[in-house]
């Protein structure tokens with residue numbers, strides 16, 4: 001059994017570092033640092049590059065861009081899923097015409113090539129940071145691209161992860177997609193980063209590789225290369241130089257546990273038979289097909305906006321219906337699919353829907369709010385969803401994101417029900433949680449988006465790499481709001497689910513069920529671990545876990561207390 005405390009370090013020989021756990025599992029191996037910088041000597045030797053004129057310098061830039069971008073593309077071809085997507089996006093960003101003109105402008109102003117590249121990247125980084133959300137997350141990719149371009153220009157190999165010679169724990173400031181593509185999970189046993197939040201690329205990639213991962217670990221980079229560390233991706237701890245025998249036992253116990261979890265085959269229920277819908281989050285037809293291979297009861301969140309991120313024009317009702325039908329089809333006659341209307345804006349700009357130039361897009365016109373000034377956008381999407389549902393025959397529920405008032409919920413529900421579909425709203429804004437009982441008077445179900453609910457409750461950008469301790473759904477204030485919402489569902493006798501990342505955390509999932517949550521929707525990679533964990537505990541234990549989580553004063557003690565309740 002994985003234990004929370006393990007061998008607590010004594011001050012003389014051990015250190016215990018803490019961060020935010022993002023992928024469960026335990027690993028014990030020596031530290032290997034990712035090399036992220038180009039050597040200073042090579043940069044000094046390169047100097048101003050000795051170009052005859054601006055055109056010659058720009059040609060060298062174009063060559064470096066070509067090499068770096070092709071490198072990303074080659075890695076993308078060998079990768080799949082989320083990793084391939086982020087690599088392709090990095091290739092596009094490297095070749096970006098705007099970035100090139102910013103470089104040319106600096107060259108024209110008389111700057112040397114390396115300074116011009118740096119200036120252009122800084123300019124873009126400032127813009128991306130200002131946009132917040134997913135765009136801010138791309139700043140790490142920009143700096144990665146800069147380092148690669150500089151390396152190519154000065155004639156050094158591109159920085160990144162050295163190929164481990166033996167099983168290692170990879171430690172870095174943050175990891176870019178290109179660093180992690182092609183990582184061999186038999187050699188890289190865990191990922192630990194100083195920066196990065198629960199939704200960072202590092203976390204996404206670790207989840208896909210199935211290796212333990214802890215992010216936001218202050219001091220991780222100061223641990224000397226080769227130091228043996230025990231990484232606990234459930235507790236979020238990194239112990240340096242632990243007792244080797246104890247550490248190896250914990251790894252063996254963890255492997256046994258994970259092997260057991262992998263055999264879970266549904267349906268979702270607690271050990272004493274209380275049913276809990278275990279659902280998947282999907283983005284398009286392909287992800288729906290692959291999610292349907294997991295033992296799930298349907299889809300708890302279809303993020304429709306992700307189908308349109310690269311579209312400049314709104315697709316017709318028929319085209320939208322065809323896209324939605326691809327997601328509904330794998331679940332015909334099997335459970336239900338919750339389609340979320342466009343959550344455009346903020347971190348997910350959709351050209352045909354999003355407003356330009358908002359000062360604070362996360363608090364601006366996003367999600368349902370877009371329909372206030374453009375009601376036709378919502379009506380056409382609902383028509384398309386209804387059309388797809390009729391054609392395919394899958395039970396289809398529809399919910400709106402970013403709902404803040406009961407009047408918004410009521411008006412949305414009217415429109416959905418007029419099309420013969422079940423209507424719900426997401427609880428992502430604290431006002432919706434506080435008024436959950438009134439929301440349930442006008443809708444059929446609620447679905448708690450813990451990612452945004454945490455962001456808005458804690459006033460902490462969910463993508464901010466320095467705020468991982470606040471953007472943690474185990475924060476007591478977030479759990480209180482979840483409990484209020486779940487209780488409202490119990491009293492109204494209506495379903496209340498969770499579809500944010502919190503649902504993918506097996507420990508938290510049990511506490512959520514104990515609060516009264518009736519469905520858990522998550523990345524399909526997390527389904528078996530959550531389903532299996534639930535199957536081992538009775539409803540009494542879930543309720544006790546909920547009480548323990550709600551009574552705790554901070555996320556770490558909440559995790560520890562819930563672990564103790566569930567695992568003794």
Ligand code: PEP
Nearest residue numbers: 449450451452453499500
């Ligand atoms: C959430 O906010 O928790 C959620 C599920 O929506 P998204 O992550 O797409 O904003």
Ligand code: MG
Nearest residue numbers: 428449451452
């Ligand atoms: Mg959200």
